[in-house]
Amino acid sequence: MVAQSTQELCINAIRFLSIDGVEKAKSGHPGLPMGCAPMSFVLWDQFMKFNPKNPKWLNRDRFVLSAGHGSMLLYSLLHLFGYDSVTIEDLKQFRQWKSKTPGHPENFVTPGVEVTTGPLGQGIANGVGLALAEAHLAAKYNKPDATLIDHYTYVILGDGCNMEGISGEAASLAGHWGLGKLIALYDDNHISIDGSTDVSFTEDVSKRYEAYGWHVQHVEDGNTDINAIAKAIEAAKAVTDKPSMIKITTTIGYGSPNKGNTAGVHGAALGASEVELTRKTLNWNYEPFVVPQEVYDHTNQAIARGAKAEADWNATLTAYKAKYPTEAAEFEQITSGKLPAKWADCLPSYTPADKPLASRKHSENCLNAIAKVLPQLIGGSADLTHSNLTEIHVSGDFQKGAYENRNVHFGVREHAMGAICNAIALHGTGLIPYGATFLIFSDYMRNSIRLSALSEARVIWVMTHDSIALGEDGPTHQPIEQVGSLRMIPDLMVFRPADGNETSGAYKVAVESEKYPSLLALTRQNLPNLEGSSIDAVAKGAYVLSCGFPPAELDLILIGTGSEVGLCVEAANKLKAEGKKVRVVSMPCWELFEAQSAEYKESVLPKAIKARVSVEAGTTFGWSKYVGDGGVSIGVDTFGASAPGDIIMEQFGFTVDNVIAKAKQVMG
């Protein structure tokens, strides 16, 4: 029996920790870690710059396991390379309740995990976002004699990631932008869940990435040719004007004599006897979860290496501060994650005398006001800049050679935009990303929006053309169920502001949110500025916009959101003229209202008042909660139609007369 080199021992340690973790959990994906152990070891051992004792060090290299199902690979790496977040005990708790090692990598659970992956393709698109953030900050703050930001972003992705459309969208953007510090290692193992990739994936992936403008290499033996992997990463780093993709051909489940190179090793434990055979095949004579000291001695060198790297960087920062105090102050303000005091004073406020504007226009005014006081605001639209009204006027376009700019053109690529924005937020350097499209196309990026909420990424989603009132484009473009269905996503704040003040209020909450994303649903059409509307009240989710009557005497509560609040006010005024005691409640954000005290909720919607009408140009689904057994909802429960917006609104019952008719119905 030949003694294994330290390198081989380390690689096998990664493999067997992964095997053992999955085996103990009786659940998980051992195949990828077994195949990717060599490439990931080379990367973390020879290339990656990180400080395991400070996983949040700003200038660390970022690592993304886009093929998130192979999470045991990442946990094994974190453990071996000295992170405190993953102990041997944690590895034994893989996929168990409240463990630090959940089924897929979750940045909010495990320090050292940069982004939450699992839904395929999201991770490589996150990688593009992380590289974008690096390029932006580097262009903005580095000086010829002082480099504050210069990290790489490494991604391991698999066949599944490459099949998903989002990866193509993101790769096209990365190529366009020439993000030279993005290096993707493609685990080319020819197996997906349905078996050989021959059944559905026979395209030439390398050629496709070349078409996107990437630098592409191929390592033919990713199982044992460590030097080839290292040389390829070296070569990728040397290409500075293009992202790099290294196709590394591997064997899924490498070392398993009966299950290697089959779909059987993709997503299930090997089983005791096959584990035994694999131990023999790879000459691994250690009990489960036992790692030879020689391995730790080697991998733990990362601790001193990382400490020195961070210390060197701190010295650079100190020198920078002395020489460039203004830039340093801004850099530290941004990266601290704390907002300047009174930043929100920049947000515009309105009175009913101000002219009616579309809330998308109010949004534009907010974005531009914020952009002036918060240099960390960066974002753009999926090719609808002048419809979404999301241009930052004081900045140029983020482009190759102009990374310091803040207007990002995502092209018609909503899904990649979503994952890129998530990663800009999770870059952890204080940047505040926003991404925009028509509200209907939130459907194209829904999983990314969901992941922004799950992974605690403070992103601002700017969604315009928020109802059938958009008019002529017709049902393919008219949101019906979108606002409601987005409200269902946990930890996502969905705003539908009624006018200028509420739009400012929504932005105030969105920017000040420390870890939750916000989504603004905004109109194409003009809206009046309402008497009684309030910037600050938005933070309560719902509030009494107009009333004047003691709660106990109320005949009716009208509840509206967004463009329909004005309609409620008009109807209320007519009903008041008839002697009815009517309250109008504006409800820009359900989630924030739910978070209020029972007393506050009762003060807005007194339980005793059963006559209630909700008015929202979208699905009525869910409104029963607020209108109750005695109320009715005016909404849209069919697809829309193509016609001028005012005609559609009238045809679908968004008229003062209809609100009054429904109100009289519930008042009995």
Next chain:
Amino acid sequence: MVAQSTQELCINAIRFLSIDGVEKAKSGHPGLPMGCAPMSFVLWDQFMKFNPKNPKWLNRDRFVLSAGHGSMLLYSLLHLFGYDSVTIEDLKQFRQWKSKTPGHPENFVTPGVEVTTGPLGQGIANGVGLALAEAHLAAKYNKPDATLIDHYTYVILGDGCNMEGISGEAASLAGHWGLGKLIALYDDNHISIDGSTDVSFTEDVSKRYEAYGWHVQHVEDGNTDINAIAKAIEAAKAVTDKPSMIKITTTIGYGSPNKGNTAGVHGAALGASEVELTRKTLNWNYEPFVVPQEVYDHTNQAIARGAKAEADWNATLTAYKAKYPTEAAEFEQITSGKLPAKWADCLPSYTPADKPLASRKHSENCLNAIAKVLPQLIGGSADLTHSNLTEIHVSGDFQKGAYENRNVHFGVREHAMGAICNAIALHGTGLIPYGATFLIFSDYMRNSIRLSALSEARVIWVMTHDSIALGEDGPTHQPIEQVGSLRMIPDLMVFRPADGNETSGAYKVAVESEKYPSLLALTRQNLPNLEGSSIDAVAKGAYVLSCGFPPAELDLILIGTGSEVGLCVEAANKLKAEGKKVRVVSMPCWELFEAQSAEYKESVLPKAIKARVSVEAGTTFGWSKYVGDGGVSIGVDTFGASAPGDIIMEQFGFTVDNVIAKAKQVMG
């Protein structure tokens, strides 16, 4: 002034009908029709096989305008080439209430429109589905001496379509399958809404399609070089083992001196003065909506051509029937769209004595039972065949050279799968497609699911792993808001069957639905077969599963769906033992319940009974409608967690004890 050739006149007629339609509507997208008039004219005039007087003729070539915003191009073509569905008056009603010419092409409004497009990228993926359907039927029914099906599928797509990930997914599949009769004309006009494609789209599209395995050509002057376009289409047809992409470089808004080649002509009317200038530039001396007779004389030749083509085909069919009566009978049964009498007898039924199975397993049994009696069933999974359990055991895989098979491997490409399934249904030949993935990944294909409902495509969406009970994969994979948010989509029937009978019942409705899609949310975990469950009752959406008490005497109604109905039954039994009069309502499909009479609804959920508890392992959002002011909902309003499924269910409150506790709370 040089006289225009008939060809030039025809092309300019397309341009000006489009210009005039947009101008009258003061809304729309004139740029694409002006640039694509030449390629579309050549295609329709020289190549397309269709019968304008029978838009549903089975063997017609299919045309898809993937860049659906250019709808006036399609309407102009339909009008000029003799379709009765679009008159000059209809063109004047572009984008008006109830017109035949809505903002984007809608197959359910305008005969001659094959699929509903507008959301970018869907159309090219629909094209792949139409070509798949053709290949499948051709392989199945054509004989060496009798060709029943041999049509082409032509698609015009733009830069926007090519930026969307869904187009890449679909193109990769088309290349893999070698769909030689799919021919895509790429309108390479260098302009998207944000301006020049230089700002976000600089990849080499042709090279990318080559990487997918397509045959690729380039027509450098798509504005005037009619012969080059025709030659390229000819060459594309000659390549029979690969799909073809013809990049045709055009000028958006060709002919408009000031707005051509700018984003300004993309999505807005030209304006009176620019229209005037364009008329001069293109030497078009006709009033708005006036078409010279010479044009009609030429384009209307399509009527006789089409009539003859269909007559020839009918003769072929007659001969086929005589020679191949068995195959002909099957072909006619399928294409008639009518199901064989008693087909549903094939669906399995169960009693409580039958062993517990996962509803995904019941689904597998249903699919296989149906596949035996309905040869029109075809579908597959997005690389989760053996998790979704969607394999048709009596068939092999649909692959290049084996198009007669019915198991389609979509790879990890949910979004393309969605659009492909939609197109198989809209092929109009009676095929019943199904597409499968984990329920959570309905988020990746949400717009396609929505379009199946909007465009009246009878697709069966098979979504497994439908709750947190899936366990270890954790929150990235656990649906919370998915079932609820899918229920919001108009005209989509969402089923969450409780056991074997209800799964059979869901398939019965899904298959018999003439124009609406169905989505089945199915468990990973085993479920008992319930006393009182019913195949037929599923069609009512909700029904009394167990009761035994007169409505007026009820103390409590428990409402459950899917895997939680069994929990309701257990809780009810305990409560009954305590003397409570409890009814259990199983509610597999909200949409169908809503469609029932008020009497039926009252019989299931008597208004007088206010003590109600709903139990569903998903968001509680929306349940207020059924539990009312006096009820409570047990659900999941946060993200899930990674742990074994039974532990998660317990931790999240899906226990008999918790149901009883909540029941006692509402009973007071």
